[in-house]
Amino acid sequence: MSEPAPSPGSSARISAPIATPRAGFLHAGLSSVTKKYAVAMSGLALVGFLFAHLAGNLLILIPGAFDQYAAALHASPLLPLAEIGLFAVFVVHVALALVCARANRDAKPQKYAVAATRGKATLASRTMVITGCTVLVFVIVHIAHMKFRAPLFGNPTVETGSQWVLRTLAHPLGALFYAAGVCAVGVHLSHGVWSLFQTLGWNSKRWHARLTCLSRAVGALLAAGFLLIVVYALLRGGR
Template sequence: MSWFTKALKSSVGKKFVLGLTGLALVGFLIEHLVGNLLLYKGADSFNGYAHMLESSELILPAELGLLALFLVHIVLAITVTVGNKSARPEVYSMYASKGGRTLASKTMIYTGILIFVFLVLHLVHFRFGVQSLDAEGRRNLYAAVLALFRSPVYVAWYVLAVCLVGLHVSHGFQSALRSIGVNHPKYAPALEALSLLFGFLFAIGFSSFALWAHFFKGGS
């Protein structure tokens, strides 16, 4: 086994790659959130932005890169979780935290699985499901967003899902940084606060689109 394969297969190496892909996905979420803010500007801006992205020559490599990031992140998360379960074959009859664990940290794999389900549905609805065109001949994503969020059930599911994304990131961002070795008394508290901030931003930011579409645009 080469030094590189050996490093990647080690517990530290797996967590390093899991962390790096997680950080890259946080970067994608920031871009996605900022791009979606154009919803508030109106149909022309939002559809124009989507059209600009989809007609770019870079869209295919970017989407393949994103797919690779998600796949590597998911496969490694499952591998690490399976390894962790086998490291304690017999569980305690009683367990109580002494202060380290949080709701976010102990539910990472569960929030991750639900986010994956949400991601598949999200792609089916918005990436592959919208075929109608606007007056300019662009995919009318703006109308699709308003139409989908007309359903209170879909709004509730979407808000729940993006809150889970926020919960996942609130632990994941700081955990990823530690996994790649970034931790120092000088800046660790700031990075932990940033991790929480990202979690809140994603939960509130993405939820706002669904709530705005449902309550203020009436889905029309």
């Protein structure tokens, strides 16, 4: 169906008519609510993926289990399909979030001389674009390094996946990079999870406090889970 054609109402506007910021092809004729909905849905799918990713990665704490799991995963004929699906979801999330962010910036061209908040906005909620872009860069480097084995953090000559992971994370730069990346994910999700429920319309006064708690818990839990692997690698000295 097509959306009703809105009139910018320039005749009624006393001052100069404004440009219509939603006219660009990137908006693909989608309303702001539809774009937000797609960002929320893809975000929800990505959170689901992160839990599965963490569960698989934590197997590294059990000697031998991680490489077995990785071999089984790579043997699956469904893996390329899953990877393409995940990539598509990620692209939708990032692209639409950036399109919305651009429109949001255009909507407020001039900031106030005195910056003040009412205390409701949090650092996480105000910096979703910054933490999101940090995660984007992290994911690109992470895939180049882990999937395509780009020798970024030293060049360990190792055989197995678990050795590659542990030696990387025992490298000071590798540990720092991965710790920073998962912390950015945690901060992003501490607002993102609650936010997606609100955007999908699954929120009310009754659920609000519980959902904000859940959001912070999910952010903290995922960041802590991935950090545990970094700490484990550092303690093991990469072996």
